[in-house]
Amino acid sequence: MLSGTILVSLIALGVVNVALAQTNITANVCADPSAFTSCIAQATTASKGCMDICNGNNICVLGCGCAMYQSYINCVAESCWNQVYSCEYDELIADYFVNCPAATEPVPFWPAPDNAPGGCSCNLGKVLHSVMKAEQGYNSCITNNTSTSIVQLSNKNTACGCCEVSAGLSAMYETCPDTIPSAMGADSWLKTATLYGELINWGTCGSVLDKYSCPNLGFAPPSSNSSTFYNPNNLPPNGTYTLYNTGGVNALTAPASGSVFTWSQTSVTYTVTASPWKNSAVKATAAGTSGGSVASGTAAAAGATKTSGGASLSLQLPSVVVWLSVLGVLAKMVLI
Structure with a gap:
């Protein structure tokens, strides 16, 4: 069992992550830079006002964070729709699942379809999906106890933890073998899935x-x-490529789910209207605005076409994605 100090620190870390949240998407790459800047500013101000009235209640702060991330997603869908398959958007959705325990699928444009226009060099959505399945596998494994032997139960629980760590790491190495593992969150996954080494010693998981x-x-x-x-003794060689977006700013030629679509989280339904192209620094390509509906990643790509040429701006993911939510860690603690 983790110490109370570490437990409190994990909760505090989650609150800090929410307070420092950002989209990592810069307005200059958006279809409508001015509208995106304004939208993000309004969302940030509203979330700060929400957190200010929480009076230090961490659960309240996390709730405000959920609403903030949903607003950020709407801002991207409205005025930066050309970046919805980018590495930066993948990171935003990962952070949403990390810091909002109420987050559920589907969310717009995620995970991105294979070979999406302007997509990330590594499909981080697929990686996160696999990590989430690893967490679910652990929860099922640890609660499915049929042995009455304390020793056998302890050994099996250790195996559950080793399998969870292995599943997440294996997903990264297999989904994006050419990408540097730390860029996909491997280091963070190893720390949090082992509860900073206090629950599982990954180095001994081979046996x-x-x-x-x-x-x-x-x-x-x-x-x-x-x-x-994979186990610690047979991991494949590390990839060597950093994350990058595979197309220019205008690689996505039209809003992926049409000019208007809806999506929902918990009891809230959002209607999003996409802005027309207003980025004067980047030449727009021909863009249709066919109607759309709820935008899962695969469905949203149905009408999108990849174009040659266009802007050649390369975007880099500025920070490592942290895959495991703080509340997910706490849920694991309850099961131990």
Whole structure:
């Protein structure tokens, strides 16, 4: 069991993450830079006002953070729709799931379809999906106890933890083998999935995984193209590429879900109207505005077409994605 000091620190870290949240998308790459700047400013001001009346209640602050992230998503969909498949948008959605325990799928344009125009060099949405499945596998594994032997139960619980860590890391290595693992959040995943080494010692998981089958413990395959659960002794070579967006600012030629669409979270339904192209620094390509509806990643790409030429601005993801939510860590604590 983690100490109370570490537990409090994890909660505080989640609150700090919410307070410092940002989209990591700069207005100059947006379809309508002015509208995006204004929208983000309004969302930030509203969230600060919400947090100010929380009087230090961390649950209240996290609730304000959920609303803030939803506003940020709407800002991107409205005036920066040409970046909805970018690495930066992937990071925004990852942060949303990290810091908002009420977040549920679907969310607009995520995960991105394969080979999406202007998409990220590594489909971080697919990676996060796999990590979320690893968390679900752990929760199922740790609660499915049939042994009455304390020793056997302890060994099996250790195997559950090793499989969870392995599933997340294996997903990263298999989904984006050419990408630097830390750019996909591997270091952060290793720290949080092992609860900073206090629950699971990843270095000793090799012998554990030799004895236990992760699929037999209820874990799904780590990725869509591989069922291999790697251990510390047989991880593939690290990739060498950083994250980058695969197309120019105007690679996406039209709002992926049309000019108007709706999406929902908890009891709130949002109607989003996309702005026309107003970025004077980047030449617009021909853009249609066919109607659309709820935007999951795959469905949203149905009418999008990739164009040659256009702007060549390269975007870099400025920070490492942190995959495991603080409240997810706390949920794991309850199960121990």
